[in-house]
Amino acid sequence: MIDEQTKKPSSFWRELPVLLGVAIIVAVVVRAFVLQTFYIPSESMENTLLIKDRVLVNKLVYDFRSPHRGEVIVFEAPNSWRNDPSEEDFIKRVIAVGGDHVVCCDDKQRITINGTPLDETYVYTNPDGLQDLPSEEQFDVTVPKGRLWVMGDHRSRSGDSRYNFIRSKDPNQATIAEDNVVGRAFVVFWPFSRAKWLSVPDTFEKVPNPATG
CATH class of the missing domain: 1.20.5 (Single alpha-helices involved in coiled-coils or other helix-helix interfaces)
Structure with a gap:
């Protein structure tokens, strides 16, 4: 036995x-x-994301669809965007997608997409209650197909599409290829006191698709 x-x-x-x-x-x-965690190293997405926040990124979602306006994404930055060659992954908000006409600014200092202004309540506000301008520089650009116009929420501290377009005047250098997107950041999980979903702001629901033809 x-x-x-x-x-x-x-x-x-x-x-x-x-x-x-x-x-x-x-x-x-x-x-x-499927999923990966990322550490926030800079001020470029304040106050949505703070330095030392950790986010969870869905790496599978864009295998089935393209990124949408308003989503926060992690992507492999072009070499021309990097101050340090080792800084490979950036995190920004998708403002416009391929075919969109992006203009700054209208008579109320708002960015418009396909003629519709954005109410960017997520843009950085300092401790005195003063909000960053949508952009300190004017621009008018149509996003190339298959590419994304991305911006940080802390506009005065973000090397993003706007910054690179002002510098290069080239829509391709100022945008990122959809193929370079790592995934969608959808939740802040650390520190626990700041845990939250990274949802798409309502203002993007009003933006029409770009005109065709």
Whole structure:
């Protein structure tokens, strides 16, 4: 007769390496293809995201659709955008998509997309209650197909599409390819006191699709 009390512990220790191996493989697959955490290193998305915040990024969603206006995305930055070549991943908000006509600014100092102004309540507000301008420089650009116009919420501290367009006057250098998008940042999970969903602001619902033809 086999003693069940001695069999179970020895069986567990034999199976443990297999279980650990499976857990590691699952974690690697999830990180590579489904979810990944990112650390916020700069002021460019304040006050939506603060330095040292950690966000969770869905890396799978854009395998099934293109990024939408208003979403916060992580992307591989073009070399011309980087102050440090090692700074590979940037995080910004999608303001306009391929075909959109983006203008700054209207008579009320608002960015317009396809003729519709944005009410950018998410743009950085300092401790004295003063909000950043949508842009300190004027621009008028149509976003090339398959590319995205992205901007930081802290406009005066963000090297983004607006900054790179003013510098280059080239819509391609000022935008990022959809293929360079790593995924959508959808939640702040750390610190716990700042945990929140990163939802799309309502103002983007009013923006019409670009005219065709």
